[in-house]
Amino acid sequence: MIEAEKLTKRFGGRAVVSDVSFRCEPGTVTGFLGPNGAGKTTTMRMICGFARPDSGRSAVLGGPYRELPNPGRRVGVLLDASAQHAGRRGREALAISAGTMGVGEARVDELLDLVGLERSAARKRVRQYSLGMRQRLGIANALIGEPEVLILDEPANGLDPEGMRWMRGLLRDFAERGGTVLLSSHLLHEVDAIADRLVIIGGGKIVAEGSKEELLSHTGTLVEADDRAALGRALEAVGLEGREADGGLLVDADPRAVGVAARDAGIALVHLAPAGDAGLEQLFFDLTSGAKEEAE
Amino acid sequence: MEAHAIPTTTVGAAGRDQRPSLSRLTKVELRKALDTRAGFWLQLAVLGLTVITVMITAAAGHTDDKTFRHMLANALIPASVLLPVIGILLVSSEWSQRTALVSFSLVPARPRLIAAKALAGIVIGLAAFVVAIVFAALGTAVASPNIHDVWSLPIGLVGQDLVFVTTSMLIGIAFGAAILASAPAIVIFFALPTAIGALGSIHSIEGTVEWLNSQPSLETVMSGHEWAQSLVMFVLWIALPLAIGLWRITRRDLAA
Numbered sequence: 001m002i003e004a005e006k007l008t009k010r011f012g013g014r015a016v017v018s019d020v021s022f023r024c025e026p027g028t029v030t031g032f033l034g035p036n037g038a039g040k041t042t043t044m045r046m047i048c049g050f051a052r053p054d055s056g057r058s059a060v061l062g063g064p065y066r067e068l069p070n071p072g073r074r075v076g077v078l079l080d081a082s083a084q085h086a087g088r089r090g091r092e093a094l095a096i097s098a099g100t101m102g103v104g105e106a107r108v109d110e111l112l113d114l115v116g117l118e119r120s121a122a123r124k125r126v127r128q129y130s131l132g133m134r135q136r137l138g139i140a141n142a143l144i145g146e147p148e149v150l151i152l153d154e155p156a157n158g159l160d161p162e163g164m165r166w167m168r169g170l171l172r173d174f175a176e177r178g179g180t181v182l183l184s185s186h187l188l189h190e191v192d193a194i195a196d197r198l199v200i201i202g203g204g205k206i207v208a209e210g211s212k213e214e215l216l217s218h219t220g221t222l223v224e225a226d227d228r229a230a231l232g233r234a235l236e237a238v239g240l241e242g243r244e245a246d247g248g249l250l251v252d253a254d255p256r257a258v259g260v261a262a263r264d265a266g267i268a269l270v271h272l273a274p275a276g277d278a279g280l281e282q283l284f285f286d287l288t289s290g291a292k293e294e295a296e
Numbered sequence: 297m298e299a300h301a302i303p304t305t306t307v308g309a310a311g312r313d314q315r316p317s318l319s320r321l322t323k324v325e326l327r328k329a330l331d332t333r334a335g336f337w338l339q340l341a342v343l344g345l346t347v348i349t350v351m352i353t354a355a356a357g358h359t360d361d362k363t364f365r366h367m368l369a370n371a372l373i374p375a376s377v378l379l380p381v382i383g384i385l386l387v388s389s390e391w392s393q394r395t396a397l398v399s400f401s402l403v404p405a406r407p408r409l410i411a412a413k414a415l416a417g418i419v420i421g422l423a424a425f426v427v428a429i430v431f432a433a434l435g436t437a438v439a440s441p442n443i444h445d446v447w448s449l450p451i452g453l454v455g456q457d458l459v460f461v462t463t464s465m466l467i468g469i470a471f472g473a474a475i476l477a478s479a480p481a482i483v484i485f486f487a488l489p490t491a492i493g494a495l496g497s498i499h500s501i502e503g504t505v506e507w508l509n510s511q512p513s514l515e516t517v518m519s520g521h522e523w524a525q526s527l528v529m530f531v532l533w534i535a536l537p538l539a540i541g542l543w544r545i546t547r548r549d550l551a552a
Binding site for chain 2: 051
Protein backbone atom coordinates (compact mmCIF):
# COMPACT_ATOMS: atom_id res chain seq x y z
CA MET A 1 0.00 0.00 0.00
CA ILE A 2 1.34 3.38 -1.04
CA GLU A 3 -0.54 6.61 -0.42
CA ALA A 4 0.29 10.09 -1.61
CA GLU A 5 -1.85 12.89 -0.34
CA LYS A 6 -1.61 16.37 -1.83
CA LEU A 7 2.16 16.14 -2.15
CA THR A 8 3.64 19.47 -3.16
CA LYS A 9 7.27 20.37 -3.76
CA ARG A 10 8.68 23.71 -4.83
CA PHE A 11 12.17 24.42 -6.10
CA GLY A 12 13.02 28.09 -6.13
CA GLY A 13 9.41 29.18 -5.88
CA ARG A 14 8.30 27.00 -8.79
CA ALA A 15 6.06 24.06 -7.95
CA VAL A 16 7.55 20.97 -9.61
CA VAL A 17 4.95 18.78 -7.94
CA SER A 18 1.64 20.17 -6.86
CA ASP A 19 -1.21 18.48 -5.01
CA VAL A 20 -0.31 15.01 -6.16
CA SER A 21 -2.59 12.39 -4.63
CA PHE A 22 -2.95 8.71 -5.50
CA ARG A 23 -3.11 5.29 -3.92
CA CYS A 24 -1.52 2.00 -4.89
CA GLU A 25 -3.34 -1.05 -3.57
CA PRO A 26 -1.87 -4.48 -2.80
CA GLY A 27 -2.11 -6.83 -5.75
CA THR A 28 -1.81 -4.10 -8.34
CA VAL A 29 0.85 -2.61 -10.57
CA THR A 30 0.47 1.14 -10.87
CA GLY A 31 2.17 2.85 -13.75
CA PHE A 32 3.31 6.38 -12.98
CA LEU A 33 3.45 7.96 -16.38
CA GLY A 34 4.59 11.34 -17.55
CA PRO A 35 7.10 13.08 -19.79
CA ASN A 36 10.59 13.83 -18.52
CA GLY A 37 10.50 16.64 -15.99
CA ALA A 38 6.85 16.09 -15.10
CA GLY A 39 7.64 15.46 -11.44
CA LYS A 40 7.71 11.65 -11.29
CA THR A 41 11.13 11.34 -9.71
CA THR A 42 10.50 14.13 -7.22
CA THR A 43 7.22 12.50 -6.17
CA MET A 44 8.86 9.10 -5.70
CA ARG A 45 11.72 10.64 -3.74
CA MET A 46 9.22 12.32 -1.44
CA ILE A 47 7.46 8.98 -0.89
CA CYS A 48 10.79 7.33 0.02
CA GLY A 49 11.77 10.12 2.42
CA PHE A 50 14.59 11.57 0.32
CA ALA A 51 12.91 14.90 -0.33
CA ARG A 52 10.73 16.79 2.10
CA PRO A 53 7.37 17.83 0.69
CA ASP A 54 6.52 21.50 1.16
CA SER A 55 3.03 20.33 1.94
CA GLY A 56 1.06 17.12 1.85
CA ARG A 57 2.07 13.70 3.12
CA SER A 58 2.78 10.21 1.95
CA ALA A 59 2.68 6.79 3.51
CA VAL A 60 4.06 3.38 2.68
CA LEU A 61 2.40 0.45 4.47
CA GLY A 62 0.46 2.85 6.65
CA GLY A 63 3.17 5.23 7.84
CA PRO A 64 5.96 7.51 6.66
CA TYR A 65 8.72 5.60 4.87
CA ARG A 66 11.41 6.92 7.20
CA GLU A 67 9.66 5.42 10.20
CA LEU A 68 9.96 1.87 8.88
CA PRO A 69 12.43 0.15 11.21
CA ASN A 70 14.02 -2.02 8.52
CA PRO A 71 12.65 -0.65 5.26
CA GLY A 72 14.58 -3.02 3.01
CA ARG A 73 12.52 -5.93 4.32
CA ARG A 74 9.23 -4.23 3.54
CA VAL A 75 9.80 -1.93 0.59
CA GLY A 76 12.05 -2.50 -2.39
CA VAL A 77 13.31 0.75 -3.81
CA LEU A 78 15.07 1.50 -7.08
CA LEU A 79 15.32 5.24 -7.57
CA ASP A 80 18.31 5.35 -9.90
CA ALA A 81 20.04 2.36 -11.42
CA SER A 82 23.24 4.37 -11.83
CA ALA A 83 23.46 5.09 -8.12
CA GLN A 84 25.98 2.33 -7.43
CA HIS A 85 29.66 2.62 -6.61
CA ALA A 86 31.47 2.29 -9.93
CA GLY A 87 34.42 0.58 -8.28
CA ARG A 88 32.38 -2.08 -6.49
CA ARG A 89 31.56 -5.48 -7.93
CA GLY A 90 27.92 -6.15 -8.71
CA ARG A 91 27.60 -9.10 -6.38
CA GLU A 92 29.28 -7.14 -3.61
CA ALA A 93 26.77 -4.30 -3.97
CA LEU A 94 23.97 -6.80 -3.33
CA ALA A 95 25.86 -8.42 -0.45
CA ILE A 96 26.12 -5.04 1.25
CA SER A 97 22.39 -4.46 1.01
CA ALA A 98 21.71 -8.00 2.25
CA GLY A 99 24.07 -7.38 5.17
CA THR A 100 22.44 -4.07 6.07
CA MET A 101 18.95 -5.51 6.22
CA GLY A 102 20.05 -8.74 7.89
CA VAL A 103 19.38 -11.23 5.12
CA GLY A 104 21.74 -14.14 4.56
CA GLU A 105 24.20 -13.88 1.71
CA ALA A 106 22.73 -16.98 0.05
CA ARG A 107 19.90 -14.71 -0.98
CA VAL A 108 22.30 -12.71 -3.14
CA ASP A 109 22.96 -15.65 -5.48
CA GLU A 110 19.24 -16.41 -5.73
CA LEU A 111 18.63 -12.84 -6.82
CA LEU A 112 21.48 -12.88 -9.33
CA ASP A 113 19.85 -15.93 -10.92
CA LEU A 114 16.45 -14.29 -10.81
CA VAL A 115 17.50 -11.12 -12.60
CA GLY A 116 19.66 -13.04 -15.05
CA LEU A 117 23.07 -11.65 -14.09
CA GLU A 118 25.68 -14.29 -14.84
CA ARG A 119 28.25 -15.10 -12.17
CA SER A 120 30.97 -13.70 -14.43
CA ALA A 121 29.02 -10.44 -14.82
CA ALA A 122 28.37 -10.24 -11.08
CA ARG A 123 32.13 -10.40 -10.48
CA LYS A 124 32.70 -7.35 -12.65
CA ARG A 125 32.82 -3.85 -11.27
CA VAL A 126 29.67 -1.80 -11.81
CA ARG A 127 31.69 0.66 -13.92
CA GLN A 128 31.67 -1.94 -16.70
CA TYR A 129 27.91 -2.51 -16.61
CA SER A 130 25.55 -1.42 -19.35
CA LEU A 131 22.45 0.50 -18.30
CA GLY A 132 20.40 -2.67 -18.78
CA MET A 133 22.70 -4.60 -16.43
CA ARG A 134 22.52 -1.79 -13.87
CA GLN A 135 18.74 -1.97 -14.01
CA ARG A 136 18.85 -5.71 -13.39
CA LEU A 137 21.24 -5.17 -10.50
CA GLY A 138 18.97 -2.44 -9.14
CA ILE A 139 15.90 -4.66 -9.37
CA ALA A 140 17.79 -7.46 -7.62
CA ASN A 141 18.78 -4.96 -4.94
CA ALA A 142 15.14 -3.95 -4.49
CA LEU A 143 14.00 -7.56 -4.16
CA ILE A 144 16.64 -8.89 -1.72
CA GLY A 145 14.64 -8.29 1.44
CA GLU A 146 11.47 -9.95 0.09
CA PRO A 147 9.50 -6.72 0.23
CA GLU A 148 5.73 -6.31 -0.05
CA VAL A 149 6.00 -3.04 -1.89
CA LEU A 150 8.16 -2.08 -4.86
CA ILE A 151 8.92 1.52 -5.84
CA LEU A 152 10.82 1.65 -9.12
CA ASP A 153 11.79 4.81 -10.98
CA GLU A 154 12.18 4.18 -14.72
CA PRO A 155 13.16 0.53 -14.26
CA ALA A 156 12.61 -0.32 -17.93
CA ASN A 157 15.01 2.37 -19.11
CA GLY A 158 17.87 0.66 -20.92
CA LEU A 159 16.29 -2.79 -21.01
CA ASP A 160 16.11 -4.56 -24.34
CA PRO A 161 12.78 -6.07 -25.52
CA GLU A 162 13.65 -9.40 -23.92
CA GLY A 163 14.43 -7.58 -20.68
CA MET A 164 11.13 -5.73 -20.87
CA ARG A 165 9.24 -8.99 -21.23
CA TRP A 166 11.16 -10.44 -18.32
CA MET A 167 10.36 -7.48 -16.10
CA ARG A 168 6.70 -7.56 -17.03
CA GLY A 169 6.51 -11.21 -15.92
CA LEU A 170 8.44 -10.47 -12.74
CA LEU A 171 6.26 -7.55 -11.67
CA ARG A 172 3.00 -9.31 -12.60
CA ASP A 173 4.10 -12.28 -10.52
CA PHE A 174 4.98 -9.98 -7.65
CA ALA A 175 1.56 -8.31 -7.76
CA GLU A 176 -0.28 -11.63 -8.04
CA ARG A 177 1.31 -12.66 -4.76
CA GLY A 178 -0.30 -9.62 -3.18
CA GLY A 179 2.54 -7.17 -3.65
CA THR A 180 2.12 -3.49 -4.42
CA VAL A 181 4.09 -2.03 -7.31
CA LEU A 182 4.60 1.59 -8.30
CA LEU A 183 6.76 2.07 -11.37
CA SER A 184 7.38 5.17 -13.38
CA SER A 185 8.09 5.68 -17.03
CA HIS A 186 8.05 8.40 -19.61
CA LEU A 187 7.10 5.90 -22.31
CA LEU A 188 3.50 4.83 -22.53
CA HIS A 189 4.13 1.46 -24.13
CA GLU A 190 6.47 0.41 -21.31
CA VAL A 191 3.90 1.04 -18.62
CA ASP A 192 0.91 0.10 -20.70
CA ALA A 193 2.05 -3.51 -20.99
CA ILE A 194 2.72 -3.99 -17.27
CA ALA A 195 0.39 -1.80 -15.25
CA ASP A 196 -3.21 -2.39 -14.18
CA ARG A 197 -3.64 1.20 -13.27
CA LEU A 198 -2.19 4.36 -14.67
CA VAL A 199 -1.47 7.62 -12.91
CA ILE A 200 -0.59 10.23 -15.50
CA ILE A 201 1.36 13.29 -14.41
CA GLY A 202 2.15 16.36 -16.45
CA GLY A 203 3.64 19.65 -15.32
CA GLY A 204 3.67 18.45 -11.72
CA LYS A 205 -0.05 17.70 -11.56
CA ILE A 206 -2.03 14.48 -11.86
CA VAL A 207 -3.92 14.82 -15.14
CA ALA A 208 -5.60 11.42 -15.33
CA GLU A 209 -5.86 8.34 -13.19
CA GLY A 210 -7.60 5.03 -13.53
CA SER A 211 -7.52 1.54 -14.95
CA LYS A 212 -6.48 1.20 -18.54
CA GLU A 213 -10.10 0.37 -19.46
CA GLU A 214 -11.37 3.48 -17.74
CA LEU A 215 -8.88 5.65 -19.54
CA LEU A 216 -9.52 3.93 -22.85
CA SER A 217 -13.27 4.47 -22.56
CA HIS A 218 -12.59 8.17 -22.92
CA THR A 219 -10.23 7.95 -25.82
CA GLY A 220 -12.77 7.97 -28.66
CA THR A 221 -12.79 6.24 -32.01
CA LEU A 222 -10.24 5.48 -34.66
CA VAL A 223 -11.74 5.65 -38.12
CA GLU A 224 -10.21 5.25 -41.57
CA ALA A 225 -11.47 5.64 -45.12
CA ASP A 226 -9.71 5.52 -48.47
CA ASP A 227 -10.58 9.18 -48.90
CA ARG A 228 -9.44 10.54 -45.56
CA ALA A 229 -10.04 14.18 -46.52
CA ALA A 230 -13.67 13.52 -47.42
CA LEU A 231 -14.11 11.65 -44.17
CA GLY A 232 -12.75 14.64 -42.32
CA ARG A 233 -15.22 16.95 -44.01
CA ALA A 234 -18.11 14.58 -43.28
CA LEU A 235 -17.20 14.55 -39.59
CA GLU A 236 -16.89 18.32 -39.54
CA ALA A 237 -20.38 18.59 -41.03
CA VAL A 238 -21.85 16.89 -37.95
CA GLY A 239 -19.68 18.91 -35.55
CA LEU A 240 -17.02 16.26 -34.90
CA GLU A 241 -13.31 16.82 -35.17
CA GLY A 242 -11.08 14.20 -36.73
CA ARG A 243 -7.43 14.43 -35.81
CA GLU A 244 -4.72 12.74 -37.79
CA ALA A 245 -3.34 9.70 -36.01
CA ASP A 246 -1.50 6.52 -36.86
CA GLY A 247 -3.87 4.47 -39.05
CA GLY A 248 -6.70 6.97 -39.47
CA LEU A 249 -8.52 9.82 -37.81
CA LEU A 250 -9.03 9.98 -34.09
CA VAL A 251 -12.49 11.24 -33.17
CA ASP A 252 -13.70 12.20 -29.72
CA ALA A 253 -17.02 10.35 -30.07
CA ASP A 254 -18.25 6.76 -29.91
CA PRO A 255 -17.97 4.54 -33.01
CA ARG A 256 -21.74 4.63 -33.61
CA ALA A 257 -21.85 8.43 -34.09
CA VAL A 258 -18.82 8.30 -36.37
CA GLY A 259 -20.31 5.43 -38.43
CA VAL A 260 -23.57 7.27 -38.88
CA ALA A 261 -21.82 10.43 -40.01
CA ALA A 262 -19.81 8.47 -42.59
CA ARG A 263 -22.88 6.63 -43.90
CA ASP A 264 -24.83 9.90 -44.26
CA ALA A 265 -22.00 11.34 -46.33
CA GLY A 266 -21.81 8.16 -48.40
CA ILE A 267 -18.22 7.34 -47.41
CA ALA A 268 -17.03 3.74 -47.31
CA LEU A 269 -15.00 3.02 -44.21
CA VAL A 270 -12.08 0.63 -44.04
CA HIS A 271 -11.75 0.78 -40.26
CA LEU A 272 -14.04 1.79 -37.40
CA ALA A 273 -13.30 0.85 -33.79
CA PRO A 274 -12.72 2.25 -30.30
CA ALA A 275 -9.39 3.99 -30.44
CA GLY A 276 -7.61 1.70 -27.94
CA ASP A 277 -3.85 2.09 -27.82
CA ALA A 278 -3.68 4.80 -30.45
CA GLY A 279 -6.19 6.74 -28.43
CA LEU A 280 -4.27 6.19 -25.23
CA GLU A 281 -1.15 7.51 -26.85
CA GLN A 282 -2.99 10.59 -28.08
CA LEU A 283 -4.58 11.02 -24.67
CA PHE A 284 -1.17 10.80 -22.98
CA PHE A 285 0.24 13.32 -25.41
CA ASP A 286 -2.67 15.73 -25.05
CA LEU A 287 -2.84 15.48 -21.29
CA THR A 288 0.82 15.93 -20.64
CA SER A 289 1.49 18.58 -23.26
CA GLY A 290 -1.58 20.50 -22.12
CA ALA A 291 -0.45 20.42 -18.52
CA LYS A 292 3.04 21.44 -19.55
CA GLU A 293 1.81 24.55 -21.33
CA GLU A 294 -0.34 25.41 -18.36
CA ALA A 295 2.61 25.06 -16.04
CA GLU A 296 4.73 27.30 -18.20
CA MET B 297 6.53 -18.56 -15.94
CA GLU B 298 8.71 -20.47 -13.55
CA ALA B 299 11.70 -18.32 -14.31
CA HIS B 300 9.87 -15.33 -12.91
CA ALA B 301 8.94 -16.87 -9.60
CA ILE B 302 10.63 -14.86 -6.88
CA PRO B 303 12.41 -17.29 -4.59
CA THR B 304 11.25 -17.10 -1.02
CA THR B 305 13.03 -20.02 0.52
CA THR B 306 15.99 -18.50 2.29
CA VAL B 307 14.44 -15.44 3.84
CA GLY B 308 12.11 -15.82 6.77
CA ALA B 309 9.87 -13.22 8.28
CA ALA B 310 12.26 -12.80 11.21
CA GLY B 311 13.80 -9.36 11.49
CA ARG B 312 11.31 -7.69 9.18
CA ASP B 313 10.57 -4.96 11.64
CA GLN B 314 13.81 -5.03 13.53
CA ARG B 315 16.02 -2.01 13.16
CA PRO B 316 19.50 -3.00 11.96
CA SER B 317 21.80 -2.83 15.00
CA LEU B 318 24.66 -0.37 15.12
CA SER B 319 27.16 -3.24 15.23
CA ARG B 320 25.68 -4.73 12.06
CA LEU B 321 25.79 -1.37 10.32
CA THR B 322 29.40 -0.91 11.47
CA LYS B 323 30.36 -4.30 10.00
CA VAL B 324 28.72 -3.33 6.73
CA GLU B 325 30.57 0.00 6.71
CA LEU B 326 33.89 -1.79 7.31
CA ARG B 327 33.11 -4.00 4.34
CA LYS B 328 32.22 -0.96 2.24
CA ALA B 329 35.52 0.66 3.19
CA LEU B 330 37.45 -2.29 1.78
CA ASP B 331 35.44 -3.61 -1.14
CA THR B 332 36.03 -0.81 -3.62
CA ARG B 333 39.21 -0.25 -5.58
CA ALA B 334 39.97 3.07 -3.90
CA GLY B 335 39.35 1.73 -0.39
CA PHE B 336 41.34 -1.43 -0.93
CA TRP B 337 44.41 0.27 -2.36
CA LEU B 338 44.39 3.05 0.23
CA GLN B 339 44.46 0.54 3.06
CA LEU B 340 47.06 -1.55 1.32
CA ALA B 341 49.07 1.67 0.89
CA VAL B 342 48.90 2.36 4.65
CA LEU B 343 50.19 -1.15 5.29
CA GLY B 344 52.93 -0.97 2.65
CA LEU B 345 54.13 2.51 3.59
CA THR B 346 54.22 1.57 7.27
CA VAL B 347 56.51 -1.35 6.45
CA ILE B 348 58.72 0.81 4.20
CA THR B 349 58.98 3.58 6.81
CA VAL B 350 60.08 1.09 9.43
CA MET B 351 62.60 -0.48 7.03
CA ILE B 352 64.09 2.89 6.16
CA THR B 353 64.35 3.89 9.80
CA ALA B 354 65.95 0.57 10.70
CA ALA B 355 68.39 0.65 7.81
CA ALA B 356 69.30 4.30 7.46
CA GLY B 357 68.34 5.92 10.74
CA HIS B 358 70.80 7.26 13.27
CA THR B 359 71.53 4.71 15.98
CA ASP B 360 69.72 6.85 18.53
CA ASP B 361 66.60 6.75 16.33
CA LYS B 362 66.35 2.98 16.41
CA THR B 363 64.40 2.78 19.65
CA PHE B 364 60.95 1.21 19.67
CA ARG B 365 59.46 4.54 20.68
CA HIS B 366 60.94 6.30 17.71
CA MET B 367 60.21 3.46 15.30
CA LEU B 368 56.57 3.58 16.33
CA ALA B 369 56.35 7.33 15.85
CA ASN B 370 57.72 6.92 12.32
CA ALA B 371 55.53 3.91 11.59
CA LEU B 372 52.45 6.00 12.32
CA ILE B 373 53.30 8.71 9.80
CA PRO B 374 51.77 6.97 6.73
CA ALA B 375 48.60 6.32 8.71
CA SER B 376 48.46 9.94 9.82
CA VAL B 377 48.43 11.06 6.19
CA LEU B 378 46.17 8.40 4.70
CA LEU B 379 43.68 7.59 7.47
CA PRO B 380 41.89 10.94 7.06
CA VAL B 381 41.55 10.25 3.34
CA ILE B 382 39.99 6.87 4.09
CA GLY B 383 37.68 8.65 6.54
CA ILE B 384 36.73 11.30 3.96
CA LEU B 385 35.91 8.64 1.36
CA LEU B 386 33.86 6.62 3.85
CA VAL B 387 31.35 9.46 3.90
CA SER B 388 31.82 11.49 0.74
CA SER B 389 31.82 8.54 -1.66
CA GLU B 390 28.17 7.99 -0.77
CA TRP B 391 27.57 11.30 -2.53
CA SER B 392 30.27 11.23 -5.19
CA GLN B 393 29.29 7.67 -6.15
CA ARG B 394 25.61 8.38 -5.39
CA THR B 395 25.22 5.27 -3.24
CA ALA B 396 23.55 7.42 -0.58
CA LEU B 397 20.37 6.78 -2.53
CA VAL B 398 20.66 3.07 -1.71
CA SER B 399 22.21 3.40 1.76
CA PHE B 400 19.60 5.81 3.10
CA SER B 401 16.73 3.88 1.57
CA LEU B 402 17.86 0.97 3.77
CA VAL B 403 18.78 3.10 6.80
CA PRO B 404 16.53 6.16 6.83
CA ALA B 405 17.88 7.22 10.24
CA ARG B 406 20.81 9.03 8.65
CA PRO B 407 22.77 9.90 11.84
CA ARG B 408 22.88 6.16 12.63
CA LEU B 409 24.60 5.49 9.34
CA ILE B 410 27.12 8.27 10.00
CA ALA B 411 27.68 6.86 13.51
CA ALA B 412 28.34 3.44 11.97
CA LYS B 413 30.87 5.05 9.62
CA ALA B 414 32.61 6.74 12.54
CA LEU B 415 32.79 3.43 14.43
CA ALA B 416 34.10 1.64 11.34
CA GLY B 417 36.66 4.43 10.97
CA ILE B 418 37.82 3.97 14.57
CA VAL B 419 38.21 0.23 14.00
CA ILE B 420 40.35 0.90 10.92
CA GLY B 421 42.39 3.45 12.90
CA LEU B 422 43.00 0.93 15.68
CA ALA B 423 43.96 -1.70 13.12
CA ALA B 424 46.49 0.73 11.65
CA PHE B 425 47.86 1.28 15.17
CA VAL B 426 48.27 -2.45 15.73
CA VAL B 427 50.03 -2.79 12.37
CA ALA B 428 52.37 0.07 13.30
CA ILE B 429 53.16 -1.54 16.70
CA VAL B 430 53.89 -4.92 15.11
CA PHE B 431 56.20 -3.57 12.42
CA ALA B 432 57.87 -1.07 14.74
CA ALA B 433 58.62 -3.94 17.12
CA LEU B 434 59.95 -6.09 14.29
CA GLY B 435 62.05 -3.20 13.04
CA THR B 436 63.45 -2.52 16.49
CA ALA B 437 64.25 -6.20 17.03
CA VAL B 438 66.00 -6.48 13.67
CA ALA B 439 67.97 -3.27 14.09
CA SER B 440 68.66 -4.14 17.76
CA PRO B 441 70.72 -1.04 18.54
CA ASN B 442 72.99 -1.32 21.50
CA ILE B 443 71.55 1.57 23.45
CA HIS B 444 69.87 1.97 26.78
CA ASP B 445 66.06 1.71 27.10
CA VAL B 446 65.45 0.53 23.56
CA TRP B 447 62.02 -0.86 24.38
CA SER B 448 60.75 1.83 26.72
CA LEU B 449 57.43 3.33 25.79
CA PRO B 450 55.68 5.62 28.29
CA ILE B 451 52.03 4.67 28.76
CA GLY B 452 51.11 8.31 28.17
CA LEU B 453 52.58 8.08 24.72
CA VAL B 454 50.52 4.96 23.93
CA GLY B 455 47.41 6.91 24.89
CA GLN B 456 48.49 9.79 22.66
CA ASP B 457 49.05 7.41 19.77
CA LEU B 458 45.58 5.93 20.21
CA VAL B 459 44.01 9.37 20.37
CA PHE B 460 46.06 10.33 17.34
CA VAL B 461 44.92 7.48 15.07
CA THR B 462 41.26 7.65 16.06
CA THR B 463 41.06 11.41 15.75
CA SER B 464 42.88 11.33 12.39
CA MET B 465 40.12 9.08 11.16
CA LEU B 466 37.35 11.16 12.72
CA ILE B 467 38.77 14.34 11.17
CA GLY B 468 38.46 12.69 7.77
CA ILE B 469 34.92 11.55 8.47
CA ALA B 470 33.94 15.02 9.69
CA PHE B 471 35.45 16.66 6.59
CA GLY B 472 33.73 14.15 4.31
CA ALA B 473 30.41 14.84 6.03
CA ALA B 474 30.75 18.61 5.88
CA ILE B 475 31.80 18.76 2.23
CA LEU B 476 30.03 15.68 0.79
CA ALA B 477 32.28 15.49 -2.26
CA SER B 478 35.45 13.41 -2.34
CA ALA B 479 37.88 15.52 -4.34
CA PRO B 480 37.14 18.93 -2.75
CA ALA B 481 37.15 17.39 0.73
CA ILE B 482 40.59 15.84 0.19
CA VAL B 483 42.01 19.02 -1.31
CA ILE B 484 40.68 21.21 1.49
CA PHE B 485 41.88 18.75 4.10
CA PHE B 486 45.46 18.96 2.85
CA ALA B 487 45.38 22.68 2.00
CA LEU B 488 44.01 23.89 5.35
CA PRO B 489 47.06 23.07 7.53
CA THR B 490 49.27 24.86 5.01
CA ALA B 491 46.99 27.86 5.09
CA ILE B 492 46.96 27.83 8.88
CA GLY B 493 50.74 27.45 8.87
CA ALA B 494 50.98 30.53 6.67
CA LEU B 495 48.86 32.40 9.22
CA GLY B 496 51.44 31.47 11.81
CA SER B 497 54.02 33.65 10.08
CA ILE B 498 51.93 36.74 10.78
CA HIS B 499 53.66 38.33 13.73
CA SER B 500 50.63 39.79 15.53
CA ILE B 501 48.86 36.43 15.93
CA GLU B 502 51.94 34.44 16.82
CA GLY B 503 51.13 31.84 19.45
CA THR B 504 47.49 31.62 18.42
CA VAL B 505 48.01 29.29 15.51
CA GLU B 506 49.11 26.34 17.67
CA TRP B 507 45.60 26.38 19.04
CA LEU B 508 44.15 25.80 15.59
CA ASN B 509 46.29 22.97 14.37
CA SER B 510 47.91 20.83 17.08
CA GLN B 511 47.48 17.10 16.75
CA PRO B 512 48.73 14.99 19.66
CA SER B 513 52.45 14.46 19.58
CA LEU B 514 53.82 11.06 18.59
CA GLU B 515 57.25 11.77 20.04
CA THR B 516 56.91 13.20 23.52
CA VAL B 517 54.45 12.95 26.37
CA MET B 518 52.27 16.03 26.22
CA SER B 519 51.85 18.71 28.87
CA GLY B 520 48.45 19.95 30.03
CA HIS B 521 48.92 23.02 27.88
CA GLU B 522 49.53 20.89 24.79
CA TRP B 523 46.50 18.75 25.55
CA ALA B 524 44.39 21.87 25.77
CA GLN B 525 45.65 22.91 22.33
CA SER B 526 44.80 19.47 20.95
CA LEU B 527 41.31 19.61 22.43
CA VAL B 528 40.70 22.94 20.74
CA MET B 529 41.93 21.39 17.53
CA PHE B 530 39.46 18.50 17.90
CA VAL B 531 36.60 20.93 18.34
CA LEU B 532 37.62 22.86 15.23
CA TRP B 533 38.52 19.89 13.05
CA ILE B 534 36.04 17.25 14.24
CA ALA B 535 33.09 18.68 16.17
CA LEU B 536 32.52 21.70 13.95
CA PRO B 537 32.66 20.01 10.52
CA LEU B 538 30.74 17.02 11.87
CA ALA B 539 27.97 19.32 13.11
CA ILE B 540 27.84 21.05 9.73
CA GLY B 541 27.82 17.64 8.04
CA LEU B 542 25.04 16.22 10.19
CA TRP B 543 22.99 19.32 9.55
CA ARG B 544 23.50 18.98 5.81
CA ILE B 545 22.82 15.26 5.81
CA THR B 546 19.71 15.27 7.97
CA ARG B 547 18.10 18.63 7.26
CA ARG B 548 18.41 18.75 3.54
CA ASP B 549 16.93 16.82 0.67
CA LEU B 550 19.28 14.27 -0.72
CA ALA B 551 20.77 15.68 -3.88
CA ALA B 552 22.49 12.57 -5.13
